[in-house]
Amino acid sequence: MGNAGDEALLVSLLQMLPEHITPVVLSKDPHQTYDRYGVEAYDRWKLGEILKAYEGARYFIWGGGSLMQDTSSTISPLYYAGLMKLAQLMGLQTIAWAQGIGPLQKSYNRWMTRHVLKRCTAVSVRDVGSAGLLSRWRIPHILAPDPVWAMTPRQSPSFDRLTQGLPRPWVAVNLRQHVTLTEACLETLIQALQLFQEKTRASLIFLPFQHSLDWDLAQRLQSQFLGSPIVLIEDPQQVKGIFQQVDLTIAMRLHAVIMAAAEDCRCYALSYDPKVSQVMQALQLPGQELANFSCKAEILVQEWLELLQSVHWTAQSHRADLIQQAIAHREILCQVMG
Template identity: 35%
Template sequence: MSILRYTYSRLGRRDIGQRGEELATNGRKRYRLVLSGYYGFRNSGDEAVLKSILTALAEAANDAGIVVEPVVLSGDPEWTTKQYGVEAVNRTKLGEVRRALKNSDGLISGGGSLLQDATGLGSIPYYLGIMAIARWCGKPTFVYAQGIGPVNRKVFQPFIARAFKRSAYVSVRDEESATLLRRYGVPPVKIEVVPDPVMGLPAGLDVGEESGKLEGVLGGAQSGASISETKSGSVNESSVESVGDSAADGEDTRPLVGVSVRFWRSDRADLDRAAAALEALAGRHAVRLRFLPFHRGADEDASRYVMERLAGSGVAAELAPAHDDPQLMLREVGRCALLIGMRLHSLIYAANRNVPLLGLSYDPKIDQFVQRLGQRAVGTTEALDPDFVAESAAEILRDPSEWHRSCDEAIRRLKQDAARPSQQIIDFIRN
């Protein structure tokens, strides 16, 4: 039995599509979908998830001949609306959230690592609470490529299971998350393992093409900044904000190595070891180090911490802007010959652009992603051998062909499958 047939048999049609019938215009039915995630906090990874989902929904809606009107639950609704050109409401004002859900055709929860208690106790109750409000409003819930866990407090586990059992569609971004859900009692037939949505994020379309495409199927123009590329693939620099490159960019032939770090250990020993690894790499191979902050503020500070230690050793490095638009950071990563990253989405961006990558693991989600490429993390925040990291990086820079032979086919499959949740959700609300 397919996932959709299973959910139909369990949930029935209820009021799916009623608003679509009411809002039918110009031969295209309109559906409103509320999106719940860690949006509006200017974390590049989570914003990339949102933009990827919006893009995938647009493409699936276009293929189905309907219009989707997204409503994003955001920490900064005004910024989200300006950035993406979609309706947004304050995620903490439950009255506004309830009204948005009541006037919708369903809730999309995800993607990202929403249901985990490693960073605090509030995340799991909040996101499950939003799903509960949607059910109270009689709306179906769709779980979109979430990463589940770690869930260290067993008290949360039955609540997660109940919410997912009652969902119309459930997808997770790795097999480990699916295993956790099965252990909690979610029927295996309900769970689909899919790639992270960002694997499907395009580097950017021509401005006119992108605006026209999204305006027609998302019920409004996507007016936020984006990268503009010509159909031949060259970048239209007039539409891209400055990336702060040095004047010697055109003359520097050293390979560009992107570095993504974040604060994790309170004693900063992990960042000290990362600095030692980068220093060792610079001693083995002429490189240009460019730090890529994926979370405005915190990652910039973590990058400066490592850069200061490198400067003390005579190794030069530069800091890229913390771009608000995910596609601008995607372009930053695409310019690299290698990406060494702690942030999960720095690694996903690299895979998206077929850039060789080395993962530094602070969380199982890092290990799970690199394993999908047939690789292993090159080190962790608890145990990192600077010489091993440096030699692994130097080997890739000397001859990246082996990395590509090992990983390119897995990357191709991940890109191909990244849009599956949107296609399933659009099929569900239409039928």
């Protein structure tokens, strides 16, 4: 399984494409992509496969997420800029779609990003930081919320089976490995979850989004809370549907926060990344910045209790507008592709 957030962006893109467009996907696992989504797919790591995909194409969509950033990898921007530049050299109309640009610490990565974006037919971004950077570079663009806001959710039979008979309230917990989630921080979160469960008799549901970074952590948490299921689902629409059923979400990952808020589930954010912090600020979500985490377990429990018991919560007033505004990412596709 890949990253549920990345898969959700792909599904959102497929849903937003004009009906007359036949998509071809560059994928880490082309067979899985075809089986899951019914679209033609080519291996993104093989130059011959990439060229084959490009030769029959009219458009190239640099689709969704923070592709151009060098905090997690200095090589990643070289690869994605290379894909875009190759498409431009082969005469394809190029679209940078629903992007999050940066952070870009290396000067050559900033130069490459600006170079390929200036040559795009259209650009859309999903956060104000990226929009500000493009404005300084004088690159035309539109700013709209992450397209996953508008992705259609679906019910998950696997989730229904794994949670059958669990007492309410249901609390989804989404954590990932990251340098800001220190051992001390994790121990505080575990202590807080134990206290919270004692006070509320809540059922904890551990919801990893990516096997490689989330699964071991979910298993460690499960060992502390016997009877609490781990739910790992491959279909991102079903993942989003889960947030229609849980009562509270405690989440690190950006798309866990977005999916929860989009489905009107109370959400407490644990930010490890500027993108998560920006969503927290925009929606006035309660939460913690993990880089500066110094909170005691008792305070976390009190904040979770207040959120769970609140009649109205802050994201409700923004939800409908954000879902509607995310449709702008579809409009830019229609403008270019007809």
